[in-house]
Amino acid sequence: MLRSIVRISRVCQSLGSLPYVQTQLGHPAVRTMSTLPWPFNSAPRDFSLPNSSWSSEMTRLYEHYNSQCEVETEDGEKQRGPWRRLPSYNRSLKYAKGGVYLSKFVQSKARLFTRNIKTAGAAFEYVMFINKEEQRSVCIFQAGHLLEGPPGHVHGGAIATMIDSVTGTHATYLSGPVMTANLNINYRSPIPLGSTVLLESCMDKKEGRKTFISCKVTSADSSKLHTEATALFLSVSVSHLLGM
Numbered sequence: 063m064l065r066s067i068v069r070i071s072r073v074c075q076s077l078g079s080l081p082y083v084q085t086q087l088g089h090p091a092v093r094t095m096s097t098l099p100w101p102f103n104s105a106p107r108d109f110s111l112p113n114s115s116w117s118s119e120m121t122r123l124y125e126h127y128n129s130q131c132e133v134e135t136e137d138g139e140k141q142r143g144p145w146r147r148l149p150s151y152n153r154s155l156k157y158a159k160g161g162v163y164l165s166k167f168v169q170s171k172a173r174l175f176t177r178n179i180k181t182a183g184a185a186f187e188y189v190m191f192i193n194k195e196e197q198r199s200v201c202i203f204q205a206g207h208l209l210e211g212p213p214g215h216v217h218g219g220a221i222a223t224m225i226d227s228v229t230g231t232h233a234t235y236l237s238g239p240v241m242t243a244n245l246n247i248n249y250r251s252p253i254p255l256g257s258t259v260l261l262e263s264c265m266d267k268k269e270g271r272k273t274f275i276s277c278k279v280t281s282a283d284s285s286k287l288h289t290e291a292t293a294l295f296l297s298v299s300v301s302h303l304l305g306m
């Protein structure tokens with residue numbers, strides 16, 4: 063731990079002499095580690111918060127749902143609203159053992175697939191909100207230029223990735239640790255690259271270890287259906303999830 067802090071601080075010192083970093087960070091000499099922005103700060107970054115790559119549509123939808131995470135009562139008191147924003151990091155479990163196949167190198171470098179591209183806006187830009195009472199979730203997704211499939215449109219695998227992530231996160235929220243057993247997808251109309259879309263998921267039923275979730279992907283104003291999917295998640299033990 064101490065060694066990695068020393069290494070990070072050396073990297074920051076050497077980067078601080080570069081003009082670009084000086085512009086980004088102001089005066090490196092007077093800033094402490096805790097005030098440095100990501101990626102120079104070792105504190106984890108929450109990828110679900112707005113950044114400069116977000117379109118006005120994405121920001122508008124974010125504000126719409128975020129404003130319903132906390133509501134004001136008649137007495138002017140703040141209380142939890144119907145929606146909850148889920149924070150998002152680029153590692154799901156820091157100390158996953160991952161069975162016999164994972165070397166120490168793979169363990170230390172492992173990153174969540176949808177959060178592993180550092181350039182903001184280049185790939186999967188998204189934020190997810192959950193409505194516990196209604197057992198539904200909504201994800202606002204802006205598809206970046208690295209996700210191209212057909213010219214000018216989003217790759218079907220990237221759409222499947224987002225559906226799996228959103229329905230999987232939703233199922234985890236409802237049922238604890240799960241794995242995707244089955245995912246059925248119907249692609250109805252292509253998603254333009256760079257556009258903002260909504261993924262809405264709802265729980266259809268729960269039967270023992272099985273959680274059934276359905277999901278639809280629409281344009282930001284919900285007028286156009288892009289994709290429909292159903293998914294089955296099976297509850298698993300934590301040791302199964304970690305491959306132990």
Ligand SMILES: CCCCCCCC(=O)SCCNC(=O)CCNC(=O)[C@H](O)C(C)(C)COP(=O)(O)OP(=O)(O)OC[C@H]1O[C@@H](n2cnc3c(N)ncnc32)[C@H](O)[C@@H]1OP(=O)(O)O
Pocket residue numbers: 154226227230231240241242243244272294296298
């Ligand atoms: C934070 C980001 C969240 C991202 C979420 C992403 C989630 C993922 O992508 S997970 C990765 C992809 N998924 C996988 O790799 C899973 C691989 N498969 C497995 O590990 C196992 O097959 C697993 C855990 C799904 C089920 O195995 P197991 O626990 O032994 O269940 P098993 O006893 O075979 O079956 C239990 C029940 O489910 C049913 N079932 C199992 N698989 C399926 C299936 N594919 N379709 C329909 N039913 C199924 C069985 O018929 C059985 O039903 P019943 O009890 O009525 O007889």
